[in-house]
Amino acid sequence: MSAALESSAALYQRVKRVIPPFEWPVFAGDIAAILQLKQERRAVVLAHNYQTPEIFNCVADIAGDSLALAREAMHVDADVIVLAGVHFMAETAKLLNPGRTVLIPDPQAGCSLAESITARDVRLLRERYPGVPVVTYVNTSAAVKAESDICCTSGNARRIVESLGVPRVIMIPDEFLARNVARETGVEIITWAGHCEVHERFTASQIRTLRRENPGVVVLAHPECPPDVVAEADFAGSTAMMSDFVDTRAPARVLLITECSMSDNIAVRHPGIEFVRPCNLCPHMKRITLTNIRTALEEMRHEVSIDPAIAARARAAVERMLAVR
CATH class of the missing domain: 3.40.50.10800 (NadA-like)
Structure with a gap:
């Protein structure tokens, strides 16, 4: 040792x-x-x-x-x-x-989001809303991606939805991400009742309390949070976007409304910033x-394998996402 x-x-x-x-x-x-x-x-x-x-x-x-x-x-x-x-x-x-x-x-x-929806669920949504494109969050299984038109992440969800140029989309499975994107874009979004078990636990009243207890704190929220939590934040974005915000703005005191290891990892390179830590851990x-x-x-254990028939269709949905800049 x-x-x-x-x-x-x-x-x-x-x-x-x-x-x-x-x-x-x-x-x-x-x-x-x-x-x-x-x-x-x-x-x-x-x-x-x-x-x-x-x-x-x-x-x-x-x-x-x-x-x-x-x-x-x-x-x-x-x-x-x-x-x-x-x-x-x-x-x-x-x-x-x-x-x-x-x-x-x-x-x-x-992942609670990935577990909230199946490929069969997507097929039933397509039957109910024929012709409406399906935008699928990457927090899903390959089988669900394979039933989708295009994938998105929290960092590019708005851009992906807007790139389709249609007035209505199905966006699965994160209800809160979909509602937050709908508010930003004006696109009608059909949602699914999936939630992240970390981000759904944050509340608007909790954010207001933390602001009172930490004067001057800058609040950054992940868009998987409920819309009223996002509305209380100074900025909302993916984990990469939150990290970039801290890197470029260097607030004296910051509150990250997301999984709490994120604060530790950003704090490593920002010794002069105070991180307020409401700690919701992701058990997964x-x-x-x-x-x-x-x-x-x-x-060399726990190798990931995907049925080739599923993989080809799922890969196409992911590649369509990556092609959108």
Whole structure:
């Protein structure tokens, strides 16, 4: 362990503000092993913004929101992709990299949004609303994507809806994201009653209370939050957009209305900013750990596979999204 601690000392300097010194020895051995295994396997780790700091800052080769990971997954120079995120993200990486091995450290890392809708549900919606295009959030299974016209992320949802040039769309499965986009675009949006179990717990009254308790705080909200929460915020956007806001505006005190590891990861590079942390954890993201990333690489286990017939149609919906700039 002492060798691992010594070799990872520089990495600890990145995260020392958010990981106490007594915790670091617990992580150092796995980090050193993962860095070695990545070289041996010609592997890269893609990590979502909600991963914990020791993953996000110390073993990830590419980190970001769903859109960034989807785009970057197509250009990685590697034989193996380890997706430090949830299952739909690993499926998306596989869709865009059919010739590469994609591993998910814990196949039970799911998503309440993805679990809220099935491919059959989409087919029934099409029957009920013939001719209305289906815009599907990437937080869905490949089977649901395969029934869709085009995908979107929280970072490009408005742009995707507007790109269709139609007065009415079906947008699934996140009801709150759809309602927030409808307000911004004026497009009539048929919604589905799916919700993120992290973001649906925030309330407008909670935001008002936090403002009173933290004078001058700048509030940034994720568009998966209920519309009245978004209305209370100073800015609403994807995790990448929130991160960019902090990078460029550098508010003295900021409140991120999203999964709480996001604040830790941004705080690493902004020591002078105070982060107010209303901590809603995603239980699915937290199933990913250094230990199971290491095990996935050691044993090459939990490989993601998608039925080719589903994959071809799902890939088309994702590629249509990526073609919209």
